[in-house]
Amino acid sequence: MTDSVASRRPVLMIGLDAAEITLIQPWMTDGLLPNLAALHRRGVLMELQSTAHWLVGAPWPAFYASSTPERFGMYHYLVWRPEKMAGERPSPTWMPLEPFWRQLPGNDRRVIAVDVPLCYAPDAYDGIELSGWATHELLQKPGSSPPDLLDEIRREFGAAPFDEESAHELSAAECIAVRDQCVETARRVGEVGCSLIRKHPWDLAIVCFSSTHRGGHLLWDRKIRKGRTTDVQLEKIANALRDIYIACDTAVGRLVDQAGDDAAVMVFALHGMGPNNDRTSMLPEMLARVLGEGRDGEQPARRTRLTDRLRKLVPDELRARVKQRLPQVMQDRLTLHWRSSGLDWSRTEAFVVFCDLDGYIRINLRGRERDGIVPVERYRSLCERIAEDLRTFKDADTGEALVSEIGFAEQIFADGPMRQYLPDIVVRWNASAAALHRCVVSDSFGSIAWPTPGRHPLGRSGNHRRRGFVIGAGGPFADMRNPGDAHVLDLAPTALDLLGVPQPASFQGRSLLRESR
Numbered sequence: 001m002t003d004s005v006a007s008r009r010p011v012l013m014i015g016l017d018a019a020e021i022t023l024i025q026p027w028m029t030d031g032l033l034p035n036l037a038a039l040h041r042r043g044v045l046m047e048l049q050s051t052a053h054w055l056v057g058a059p060w061p062a063f064y065a066s067s068t069p070e071r072f073g074m075y076h077y078l079v080w081r082p083e084k085m086a087g088e089r090p091s092p093t094w095m096p097l098e099p100f101w102r103q104l105p106g107n108d109r110r111v112i113a114v115d116v117p118l119c120y121a122p123d124a125y126d127g128i129e130l131s132g133w134a135t136h137e138l139l140q141k142p143g144s145s146p147p148d149l150l151d152e153i154r155r156e157f158g159a160a161p162f163d164e165e166s167a168h169e170l171s172a173a174e175c176i177a178v179r180d181q182c183v184e185t186a187r188r189v190g191e192v193g194c195s196l197i198r199k200h201p202w203d204l205a206i207v208c209f210s211s212t213h214r215g216g217h218l219l220w221d222r223k224i225r226k227g228r229t230t231d232v233q234l235e236k237i238a239n240a241l242r243d244i245y246i247a248c249d250t251a252v253g254r255l256v257d258q259a260g261d262d263a264a265v266m267v268f269a270l271h272g273m274g275p276n277n278d279r280t281s282m283l284p285e286m287l288a289r290v291l292g293e294g295r296d297g298e299q300p301a302r303r304t305r306l307t308d309r310l311r312k313l314v315p316d317e318l319r320a321r322v323k324q325r326l327p328q329v330m331q332d333r334l335t336l337h338w339r340s341s342g343l344d345w346s347r348t349e350a351f352v353v354f355c356d357l358d359g360y361i362r363i364n365l366r367g368r369e370r371d372g373i374v375p376v377e378r379y380r381s382l383c384e385r386i387a388e389d390l391r392t393f394k395d396a397d398t399g400e401a402l403v404s405e406i407g408f409a410e411q412i413f414a415d416g417p418m419r420q421y422l423p424d425i426v427v428r429w430n431a432s433a434a435a436l437h438r439c440v441v442s443d444s445f446g447s448i449a450w451p452t453p454g455r456h457p458l459g460r461s462g463n464h465r466r467r468g469f470v471i472g473a474g475g476p477f478a479d480m481r482n483p484g485d486a487h488v489l490d491l492a493p494t495a496l497d498l499l500g501v502p503q504p505a506s507f508q509g510r511s512l513l514r515e516s517r
Helices: 021-029 034-041 059-065 100-107 149-157 172-199 211-219 231-238 240-259 283-290 306-313 316-324 328-340 376-390 475-479 488-499 512-516
Strands: 011-016 043-049 079-081 086-088 111-114 128-131 143-145 204-209 264-269 272-275 350-352 359-363 403-408 425-429 439-442 446-449 462-465 468-473
Touching: 011 240, 011 488, 021 034, 021 240, 021 468, 034 043, 034 240, 034 264, 034 468, 043 264, 043 475, 043 488, 059 100, 059 488, 100 111, 100 204, 100 488, 111 172, 128 149, 128 172, 143 149, 149 172, 172 204, 172 211, 172 231, 172 240, 204 240, 211 240, 211 272, 211 462, 231 240, 240 264, 264 475, 264 488, 283 350, 283 359, 283 376, 283 446, 359 376, 376 403, 376 425, 468 475, 468 488, 488 512
Parallel strands: 011 204, 011 264, 111 128, 111 204
Antiparallel strands: 043 468, 079 086, 128 143, 264 468, 272 462, 350 359, 359 425, 403 425, 439 446
């Protein structure tokens, strides 16, 4: 990039994590989200294509690095490490992830950043940043720049109302508590953002809200199957998501007012939310059937363990509550133990790595995996056979196919320094709600019972959708006539364009302002 398309102006970026545009648009029209509607009138609304099309956990690093997953590697908070034959939480030592705004002070631009999801906590730099105070999920412990800022925020605004996500079916009272937490968290994040903008000089301010993410997962479905409910509770639950979005809209209005009339504003979501169609709880058994484990007198590559049988006897809610009390490292170990331990690598050709929503499968490839057994010449044919056989599974009652699309790494990812960490096979599921299953069947591989009929095993009624949106207002956005296609990779280049800062050579996106002229 050479000259900026606009004179240097302050830029306010507001992230509504996993907010769903099909909810926002009618609520703007109905007057429930007046601040977002006002921004829309002052500019443009664009749909965002997203790296979530294949890797649902990749949009945030794709946004702040303006690059695709094969360059940065992160697709979840637990990533498979082939050299260790284990999943591991990303860290700067083996998976560097540097947000674009931390480079801006070197370009004489002042930065404020609040709660951008899935970032490493900042080392002290010449910027104001609060990380992990009220985000939906963390890579590391909360942190800040300068280091004492986090304590200052806690003294002035208290601890964030968020706790760990509840991984079990919720009662009516628990659903209402989630709503209240999300509303209060949105209010406090807005107050923190306004306070920092008021106290510190800035050129770029980024403030992100995770309430839409948490609320979307846990409150998408209004049905309550656990315990008794009152009419008052049902009414509150029916309006819970709306209330969360209204709280975020109110905070957006205050941030925009605090930023002032000169600021260009981008409000964005990198992916959306809808009914939970996650079938990954069934994928390990589906894959075992496809690979022939335990059939025709063979011994399975993964033995049935006593601990697995005992775990099933403990109610989901109790397991979740005990796990939440453990340190993060112990939580990760338990998660990986239940999902991937007990495999005999000398006999395992393919396996499911940690995933959520989409199914991620790795080939135990010789020369890449530490204990790999599949020769390179068999890699492609094994991927194709697994994909073909997975497509045979369908709902036992409706006959609807489980799988909507399957992608192979060599087709959906370019070459890149971190591609070795990405799945070999990505399984995208049918869009219908997974909780509707009783069991699934395959003419070739038999039937598999859905583990929790009528609900999802993790208690989530909502899960991610592939596309996001951006509302641009003020400055050059007011004159945009043909915005064209947009991608999450384009947001950082657009912000730099507004700030008059050259785009790094590593960026793969392009300024939306230049494309619209």
